[in-house]
Amino acid sequence: MIRLLGMLMLACMLPLTGGCAVLGYAAAVIPGAGTKARYAGLAGQRVAVMTWTERAVTYDYGALPADVSMGVEHKLVQAADPKVNLEELKGTAFVDPRQVFRWQKNHPELENRSLEEVAPKVAAALGCTRLIYLEVSPFSIYDPRTPVLLKGQATVTIRVAEIGSGGAVKLGYEEAGLISEFPEKAPEGVPPTDTVTPTYIYQGLVDKITSDVAKRFFSSAPGEE
Numbered sequence: 001m002i003r004l005l006g007m008l009m010l011a012c013m014l015p016l017t018g019g020c021a022v023l024g025y026a027a028a029v030i031p032g033a034g035t036k037a038r039y040a041g042l043a044g045q046r047v048a049v050m051t052w053t054e055r056a057v058t059y060d061y062g063a064l065p066a067d068v069s070m071g072v073e074h075k076l077v078q079a080a081d082p083k084v085n086l087e088e089l090k091g092t093a094f095v096d097p098r099q100v101f102r103w104q105k106n107h108p109e110l111e112n113r114s115l116e117e118v119a120p121k122v123a124a125a126l127g128c129t130r131l132i133y134l135e136v137s138p139f140s141i142y143d144p145r146t147p148v149l150l151k152g153q154a155t156v157t158i159r160v161a162e163i164g165s166g167g168a169v170k171l172g173y174e175e176a177g178l179i180s181e182f183p184e185k186a187p188e189g190v191p192p193t194d195t196v197t198p199t200y201i202y203q204g205l206v207d208k209i210t211s212d213v214a215k216r217f218f219s220s221a222p223g224e225e
Helices: 007-013 025-029 055-060 064-079 097-105 115-126 198-217
Strands: 046-053 130-142 150-163 169-182
Touching: 046 055, 046 064, 046 097, 046 115, 055 064, 055 130, 064 097, 064 130, 064 198, 097 115, 115 130, 115 150, 115 169, 130 198, 150 198, 169 198
Parallel strands: 046 130
Antiparallel strands: 130 150, 150 169
């Protein structure tokens, strides 16, 4: 399989939906019906984002954990800009996702440990008070029914660990079975072309995952499109 673009290149290209303008970011990632934050506990906290994927997935998409973590952090940083004035992200600071990924790579012994075990170690090493821990499984850019067609599909579990003094951990939020797809309007997949390539589908799916995750953490008013 093709080794896809690394996290630094992805950061330059995200998001595909045009949300890089800071003031328009919240509107860019959230449909016009308006949404309420599902977890509103990031204000005033120092946040780290960490992503886990199955070993079989990383064989084909080695950059995926870093790309997802960077994409979520990148979007939350934009949404936390004081000009955007989102209540749920006021005073929120973020750990550089590259630093989180390096720490994660240096501690493979924690790969299959529980969040309650991982979170206090991350907090002690990186100084975070909230850990957004994502599990992406499965992840595919091909339609399983017709492998010649391209169709990005992924399932994400979101957990937020609240780390208190002394490393005490509380599960602040959990959501399992979040399904992200790209392109959304092609349920049966699309044939590859010169422009619709595996890399394009990969980038679009990562963008969709990171938007779906990020919007769990802040609200938008109706009509923001």
